[in-house]
Amino acid sequence: MGVIVITGGSRGIGASAAEHAARCGMGVILTYNQHPEDADDVVRRIERAGGKGVALNLDVADVESFKGFRDAILLVLRETWGTSTLSGLVNNAGYGLFNPLASVSEAQFDGLFKVHLKGPFFLTQTLLPLLEENASIVNLTSATTRVATAGVAPYAAFKGGLEVLTRYMAKEFGDRRIRVNAVSPGAIRTELGGGLNDEFEAMLAEQTALGRVGEPEDVARVIAMLLSQDGAWINAQTIEVAGGYII
Template identity: 50%
Template sequence: MTTTTTSPASSTSPRKIALITGGSRGLGRNAALHLARRGIDSILTFHSRQDEAQAVIDEIERLGGRAAALRLDVGDSATFPAFAQALKTTLQQHWQRERIDHLVNNAGVGVHAPLADTSEAQFDELMRVHLKGPFFLTQTLLPLINDGGSVLNVSSGLARFALPGYGAYATMKGGIEVLSRYMAKEFGARGIRVNTLAPGAIETDFGGGAVRDNEAVNQMVASVTALGRAGLPDDIGPVVASLLSQDCHWINAQRVEASGGMFV
C-alpha cells in the first residue's frame, strides 16, 4: 500500500480529517482543496497516478493544511482490510489520531453504452466501483469514523433524469442513493450523518472529458440547464465542504443535487 504524506501534524488543536476516494483528480481533488480552505485535512485515495495525488497534497500544504494519499482500488473489496490497516498507520504517524471524521465515497468510472449494447463486464465493473465498493468500504471503515462524523456518497443527476447511454451507470447511482438512506438510519445512533450529493454534468476528465472537451456536448448541457452552462469543479467542491461542515449538522439522509437546474 503506497502512502504519500505531508510532514507530521503539529501539537495544535486537532483538525477534522476527511477520507476522499478518488481524491487525486476531478471533483475529489476540488473537494479536498475546498475542505483545506475550511480547515479540514484530507486523506486522498488514488488508483494509479501517485504524481497527481502528490500534486494535490502540495496544493493543500500551500493552503496551510495537511494531507496524505493512499493507493486504493475501490472495485476490489478484497483489498479493503489491508487499506484500513494502512489508514490506521497513516493516521497514527502523521496526525497522532486513530479515526477520521468524514468519508466521501467519490471514486468512479464512466461507461456510455445503450442498454442493448452494455456488456456484462461493463455492468460488473460499474457495480463493483459504484455500489459494492462504497457499501463494503464504508462497512470496513465504520469503526474508524468518529461518532458525530459523516459519510457523503456521490451520486449523479442521471439518477433523476434519463439520458440514453447511461442506464447501467445511473442504475448504480440510484442504488447508492437508497443505500445512503439506510446508512443514515443505521449509523444515526452514533451521530453519523449520511447524505448523497448528485452533481450534474461537470467539466472534468470523467468519461473521457466529453463535457469539458466536446463543444457539442457542452452546448447541449448548457441548453438544458436553467443557469445556462455546464458545471465546473468549483461548483461542486464548496458543496462537499459545506455538507461535511457543522453548518449542515441537521441535514441527514438527503439527496442534494448540484446541477445548476438540469432538466427542471
C-alpha cells in the same frame, strides 16, 4: 476539525473537494487509483495553502484490499495527525461508460457495479469503526438518477442504488450520530467518461437553467459544507448540485 478520507481525490470533483476540505481546516487522506502523480499534485496544493494531506492507493473495485487500506489509514492517522479516528468519508471515486443498454456487456455491468455500489458499501462498512460520533459520510451519485440519459443505464441504476443506500446508512448509523447524505452532480467539467467536447457542453448548458455546465468547485463546496458542522442537521438527503439541469 478532524481528518477525512476522499476516494478518487486525485482528479476532478474529488481533488477539488480535497482542497476545499483542507481549506476548511480538515486533514485530508485522498486516494488515487491509476494516477499517483496527480494525487501528489493535490497534496502539494493542499500543503501550499497551509493544510495537511496524504495520498494513498485504493482500487474501490477491490473489496479484498479494504482491510489493508484501513490499516494504512490507521498508520497515517497516527503518524501525521496523532489520532486514530476519522470525521468524514467521501465515496467519490468513479468512472463513466457510454454504451446503449442493448450492447452493455456483463463485464461492463459488473465493473460499474463494483465501483459505484459494491465498493462504497463495503468500504463504508470497513471504515465504520474508525468514524467518530458526529462524523459525516457523503456519497457521490448523479443527476442521471433523476433524468434518464440514454447510454448510461447501469451507471445510473447503481447511482440510484447508492442514493437508497444513503438513506439506509443514515438510518443505521444514526445511533452513533453519523450523518449520511448523497451529492448528485449534473454535468461537471472533469475527465469523467472522456470529458466534454464543445458541442456536448453547449447542449448541456442549454439544458441548464443557469446556462452553463458545472465546475468541480461547484460540487466541492457542497461536499465540504456537508462534512463540516454547517451541515450538522442535514441527514439522509440527496442534494442535486446541477444548476437546474432539465427542470
